[in-house]
Amino acid sequence: MLDMLEVTKKAASNQKTASVIIPARNEAGTIEDCITQMPKLGKHTEIIFIESNSSDNTWEEIKRVKSLYQEQWDIKICQNNGKGKGDAVRQGFNMATGDVLIILDSDLTVQPKELTKFFEAIASGDCQLANGSRLTHSVSLKTMPLLNQLANRFFAKLLSIVLGVEIKDSLCGTKAISKENYLQIVANWQNFGKYDPFGDFDLLIGCKKFGLTIQDVPVEYLPRTYGKSNLKHIQGGFQLLKMILYTASEVRR
Numbered sequence: 001m002l003d004m005l006e007v008t009k010k011a012a013s014n015q016k017t018a019s020v021i022i023p024a025r026n027e028a029g030t031i032e033d034c035i036t037q038m039p040k041l042g043k044h045t046e047i048i049f050i051e052s053n054s055s056d057n058t059w060e061e062i063k064r065v066k067s068l069y070q071e072q073w074d075i076k077i078c079q080n081n082g083k084g085k086g087d088a089v090r091q092g093f094n095m096a097t098g099d100v101l102i103i104l105d106s107d108l109t110v111q112p113k114e115l116t117k118f119f120e121a122i123a124s125g126d127c128q129l130a131n132g133s134r135l136t137h138s139v140s141l142k143t144m145p146l147l148n149q150l151a152n153r154f155f156a157k158l159l160s161i162v163l164g165v166e167i168k169d170s171l172c173g174t175k176a177i178s179k180e181n182y183l184q185i186v187a188n189w190q191n192f193g194k195y196d197p198f199g200d201f202d203l204l205i206g207c208k209k210f211g212l213t214i215q216d217v218p219v220e221y222l223p224r225t226y227g228k229s230n231l232k233h234i235q236g237g238f239q240l241l242k243m244i245l246y247t248a249s250e251v252r253r
Contacts, residue, residue: 090200
């Protein structure tokens with residue numbers, strides 16, 4: 001009986017399409033790897049790069065990669081009309097045509113091969129928001145320093161209390177949601193997109209507000225192979241605390 005259920009879920013997943021949104025700022029060295037390592041997801045996979053005010057040649061590399069792989073992949077590209085990652089994610093979601101919307105950070109510290117788990121979790125109906133969790137596996141101190149790990153676990157605990165569901169990682173950018181549920185959140189929540197600089201907190205808040213299920217998806221977290229993190233740790237910590245307080249106020253409304 002269980003095997004038949006899994007077969008049915010797999011068949012349903014195979015009929016769904018996916019849009020992978022890849023915000024990119026100063027990540028020229030990993031853009032081509034985003035394509036060469038991308039798995040085929042469901043019936044069709046759309047890849048959307050949103051470049052955000054890079055000081056290196058990220059935009060030129062995105063255009064080169066689109067031209068090189070356009071016969072093999074459905075690739076859309078655009079430059080961010082806003083300021084930061086949150087605006088880039090929302091812009092990509094608005095461009096997306098897939099049934100399942102997935103965020104992939106272009107630094108590839110979470111590998112594209114992991115996206116299969118996110119796609120299947122949403123397409124099969126196992127959950128309504130798939131939240132990446134890097135802290136389920138052991139993480140080396142070289143990849144994520146101890147202070148960062150402790151801070152992440154602390155903020156994840158706070159966020160879990162606020163949301164009423166266990167979240168093991170508050171900072172993993174890899175998430176997935178169906179387009180249908182995303183549009184429901186946008187249409188019914190007037191503050192959507194106004195205060196979230198990361199682009200994924202609004203998804204967590206929206207799911208809580210509208211009774212949608214959230215599930216952690218374990219991922220392996222790897223060291224960077226190019227460039228430096230765009231996140232400033234002290235500023236990012238204050239932003240994260242501010243977002244958790246904002247989350248607490250919103251979920252009570």
